[in-house]
Amino acid sequence: NAGVTQTPKFQVLKTGQSMTLQCAQDMNHNSMYWYRQDPGMGLRLIYYSASEGTTDKGEVPNGYNVSRLNKREFSLRLESAAPSQTSVYFCASKRGETGYEQYFGPGTRLTVT
């Protein structure tokens, strides 16, 4: 099992450009999450999908959209990138309601100039 995978690993965007961060998991998990990590700020929740077909806002959703394409895949889209979105983005997944543990992907390091 590859676990949680993310693409790309690194990306540089200019202000105003758009891009989609991809996340996939092969553990048959129901719930998936997007976090961003900034120096000294810990990880903050952007959006989550408790199950296929549902998405909900987290703590810092402004400037982002998400799509739960199917049970395996959960993408994060930046429609018009801003320098404030420079960050490391982590996707995570969690199995069904009996489990709490979240498994993280390797992260995408995004720089917006």
Next chain:
Amino acid sequence: GENVEQHPSTLSVQEGDSAVIKCTYSDSASNYFPWYKQELGKRPQLIIDIRSNVGEKKDQRIAVTLNKTAKHFSLHITETQPEDSAVYFCAASKGSNSGYALNFGKGTSLLVTP
């Protein structure tokens, strides 16, 4: 929303000593408290967790204690080794009430010197 505070932000200990990191949370509905270790450039990895119906949990050199009344929980690492050097994050979750999403503390950078 839930607010998780973590102290200290940096911690330096000598190899073999113990390290303690403390977290407080604000929402009494939180019922799951994991601790993650993150090495430089790597993903966060779960090292231990505790649910609200348990006061203490131990796994070899690592232990977590929870005081629900005071709304705080702590990570204890005994007999520290240089490979324990990393950033440690505590988190809290309200379970199904919030999609099992995690609210993280800001992290503690632990340095274990030989």
